Structure formats: C-alpha cells, structure tokens
Amino acid sequence: MINFIWFFMIAISITYALLTGNISIINDEIINSGSKSFSLILEMGPLIILWMGILKIAENSGLLEKFAKLLEPVLRKLFPSVKKDSKALGYIASNIAANSLGLGSAATPFGLKAMEELQKENNQPDTATDAMITFLVLNTSGVTIIPTTVIALRMASGSANPSEIIITSLLATICSSTAGLLLDYYIRRKK
Amino acid sequence: MISDYIIPLFILLIVFYGIYKKVNIYDCFLEGVGEGLKTIINIIPPLVAMIFAINILLSSEVITFLLSGFSSIFEAINIPQEILPMAILRPISGTASLAVLSDILVNYGPDSFIGRLASTLQGCTDTTIYVLALYFSSIKVTKIRYSLKVGLFADLVGIIASFIIVKIFFL
Numbered sequence: 001m002i003n004f005i006w007f008f009m010i011a012i013s014i015t016y017a018l019l020t021g022n023i024s025i026i027n028d029e030i031i032n033s034g035s036k037s038f039s040l041i042l043e044m045g046p047l048i049i050l051w052m053g054i055l056k057i058a059e060n061s062g063l064l065e066k067f068a069k070l071l072e073p074v075l076r077k078l079f080p081s082v083k084k085d086s087k088a089l090g091y092i093a094s095n096i097a098a099n100s101l102g103l104g105s106a107a108t109p110f111g112l113k114a115m116e117e118l119q120k121e122n123n124q125p126d127t128a129t130d131a132m133i134t135f136l137v138l139n140t141s142g143v144t145i146i147p148t149t150v151i152a153l154r155m156a157s158g159s160a161n162p163s164e165i166i167i168t169s170l171l172a173t174i175c176s177s178t179a180g181l182l183l184d185y186y187i188r189r190k191k
Numbered sequence: 192m193i194s195d196y197i198i199p200l201f202i203l204l205i206v207f208y209g210i211y212k213k214v215n216i217y218d219c220f221l222e223g224v225g226e227g228l229k230t231i232i233n234i235i236p237p238l239v240a241m242i243f244a245i246n247i248l249l250s251s252e253v254i255t256f257l258l259s260g261f262s263s264i265f266e267a268i269n270i271p272q273e274i275l276p277m278a279i280l281r282p283i284s285g286t287a288s289l290a291v292l293s294d295i296l297v298n299y300g301p302d303s304f305i306g307r308l309a310s311t312l313q314g315c316t317d318t319t320i321y322v323l324a325l326y327f328s329s330i331k332v333t334k335i336r337y338s339l340k341v342g343l344f345a346d347l348v349g350i351i352a353s354f355i356i357v358k359i360f361f362l
Contacts, residue, residue: 003333005320009244016253029250030243037242041235049227054202056223057216061209099317111322112230112329119330127334128327136326136338140282140319141345147314153293154310159301168307168356169314175352176316180345187337 051109055094059087071096078138078181081121081131088117092135100143111139130188137184141177144169230329237328241321245284254279270354271305277312282319282346289313308357316349 017026057063071093082088091114098107118132119125147169154162209216248254258275277291295309319342327335 005339006240006244009248012253013244013247013251016256017247017251020252022251025250026247029246033243033246034239036246037235037239041231041238045231048231049224052227052230053220053223054205056226057209057214057219058205059223060219061205061212061214061216063205063208063212108325109227109230111326115326115330119332122332124334125330126332128332128336128338132327132332133336133338133341136323137341137345139326140317140322140342141349144314147310150292150310150314153289153296154301154306157293157296157301159296159306162301165307165310165314168311168353168360171356172311172315172349172353175356176345176349179348180341183344184337184341187341 048109052113055109055113058094059090078134079131081129082118083121086117086121088114088121088131091117092138095135095139096143099139107139111135134181134184134188137180138177141173141180143177144173233329234325237324241324248283249280271308273299273305274308274312277309278350281312281316281350282321282343284318284321288318304357304361307361308353311353311357312350315353316346319343319346 014023014026017023072089075089075093079089079092091110095107095110095114098110114135115132118129118135121131122129147166150165150169151162154165206216209219254276258279261275273295277288277295280291281288292309292313296306299305301307301310320339323335323338323342327333327338
C-alpha cells in the first residue's frame with residue numbers, strides 16, 4: 001500500500017508539473033528534498049534519542065508496568081490478541097498518554113517501542129498484526145486532550161481565547177477515535 | 192503554560208522511581224540512548240522517501256488543481272473551501288497542515304469560523320499516512336492490510352465531526 005501511495009505521489013506531481021510547465025520548480029524540490037529530510041532528522045532525532053534514554057529508566061525500574069496496569073482494563077479489551085506479560089501495552093499506554101497531552105514528539109519513541117514489542121509476537125514479520133492496526137488507529141485518530149501547538153499558534157495570531165478549541169478538539173477526537181475503533185473491530189470480527 | 196510542567200515533572204517522577212527501586216539509572220539512560228540511535232538510523236530511509244514525495248507533491252500545485260473540482264461540491268453543502276487543502280494535507284504531513292493552519296489564522300483570524308474549524312481539525316486528528324509509514328517501516332512491515340483504510344476513515348469522521356461541533360459550539 002505504501003508502495004502504491006509513494007508511486008502515486010511522485011507520478012501525479014511530476015506529470016502535472018510537466019503539463020503545466022512547472023518542471024523547474026520540481027527539479028529544485030528534488031535537489032533540495034534530501035537535505036530537508038536530514039534537517040528534520042537533526043531537529044527531531046536528538047529529542048527522540050534523549051527520550052529513549054529516559055524511557056529506559058522507566059522501563060527497567062518497572063514504572064511503565066505500573067502505568068500500564070492503570071490503563072490495562074481498557075487496553076485489554078481493545079487489544080485481545082496481545083499476550084498478558086508483553087511490554088507492548090505499557091508502551092501503548094505511554095504513547096497514548098504523551099499524545100493526549102500534545103507531546104507528539106515525546107510520544108513517538110513510546111510508539112516505536114510498542115511496535116517493536118508487538119513485532120516480537122508476530123508470526124509473519126512482514127505483515128501487520130491486528131494489534132498493530134488497532135494501536136495505529138488509536139494513535140492516528142489522535143486522542144488529544146491538550147493540542148499545545150495549535151494553542152500556541154492561535155496565541156501568536158492574536159486570539160481572544162486561544163484555548164477555547166480544547167473542548168471542540170476533544171469532542172471531535174472522541175468521534176474520530178470511536179469511529180476508527182468501531183470500523184477496526186468490525187473488520188476483525190468479520191474475518 | 193501547563194504543558195511546560197509536564198515533561199520536567201515526568202522526568203522527575205521517572206528518576207525518583209528509578210532510585211527508589213534501586214536501579215542504576217545512569218546505565219539505563221546510556222542503554223536507552225544507544226537503542227535510540229539505532230531507531231533513528233531505521234527511520235532515515237522512509238523519512239527521506241516521504242519528504243521527497245510530499246515536497247514535490249506540494250510544489251507541483253496538483254493539489255490545488257484537484258481541489259478545484261471538489262470546491263463546488265463543498266460550496267453546495269456550505270463548507271468553506273479554504274479548509275480543503277488542510278483537510279487533505281492533515282493525514283499526509285503535520286508540518287504542511289500546520290503551515291496551512293497558520294496561513295488561515297493570519298488571513299481569517301483565529302476567532303473566525305474557519306479559524307476555529309481549522310484549529311479543531313489540526314488538534315483532533317494526526318498525520319495518518321506519515322505515522323503508518325514511520326511505524327510500520329521501523330519494524331520492516333510491508334503488508335499493512337486494512338490499516339490505511341481504517342485510519343483515513345477515522346480522519347474523515349474527524350473532519351465531519353469538527354465541522355458540526357464547531358458550528359454548534361460557536362453559534
């Protein structure tokens with residue numbers, strides 16, 4: 001699927017640019033995109049590495065297990081296929097907690113660790129498991145309680161009440177997450 | 192800002208708990224950083240691939256062209272068409288949709304209907320395509336099954352829900 005999306009993005013972009021005579025802009029973008037990727041890595045990489053260090057302390061001290069235990073009753077229902085002693089649930093719990101507070105970049109290392117743990121239970125390493133899909137549906141539908149970046153942007157552009165969108169975002173998030181989980185559940189049941 | 196406290200307090204809790212549980216927190220940290228470096232190396236190839244494709248997609252202006260067909264439909268059901276580029280970019284690139292949001296907030300004002308709608312939209316969903324690409328490729332999964340379908344469905348529900356909720360909340 002990613003294979004096809006990637007092809008589609010490149011094919012329509014270059015074809016459209018050829019038809020409209022914008023090809024020199026595309027040429028510049030192609031030349032620059034490599035360094036753009038690396039500057040993004042340099043921007044977010046150090047924080048991810050630092051967080052992985054901090055997370056290791058939480059992991060080895062058993063704090064993560066404690067945290068997961070709190071969310072376990074809910075997560076167990078959502079992830080029936082994950083083994084009871086897996087560390088994955090703890091990482092999923094931490095990823096959701098960090099994401100929900102608008103700490104997107106802090107959530108990513110938890111999420112990557114969760115995928116790694118889920119992969120250990122995977123019999124076909126090149127194929128996504130049910131649990132991985134449920135986790136990513138939950139992750140991408142964005143359970144956000146505090147959309148920090150949006151509030152900061154609104155403040156910068158002179159809003160009378162920058163944080164007024166917290167409630168609307170939360171309600172919209174609940175709708176999208178619920179819809180995603182229901183469709184995921186329906187597809188899993190149908191098999 | 193409350194969010195300024197979250198990370199420092201989180202770290203404080205972690206190191207306190209580690210010491211309390213008699214764990215060598217310094218060695219743990221070094222071990223984690225080492226693993227983090229490997230993770231970053233794994234992320235580089237897919238990131239280069241996605242940034243490349245997204246950049247040429249945005250600069251080709253093909254999105255604007257594709258939207259010109261949709262805009263009349265959205266006008267008919269009374270959805271401001273300025274929101275469309277953002278709704279389409281949101282699942283693909285967080286940075287790109289944030290740039291569109293910032294543009295809308297400056298041009299229409301943060302407290303306008305479209306300003307509130309765009310803010311809600313940015314806050315309520317995540318970059319589905321980017322996250323799927325990043326997470327699946329970090330563990331070398333290539334068969335992603337129905338995950339994209341479900342993820343984009345949730346995004347669509349989020350967009351529709353944002354529109355209705357903002358309409359109701361800010362009459």
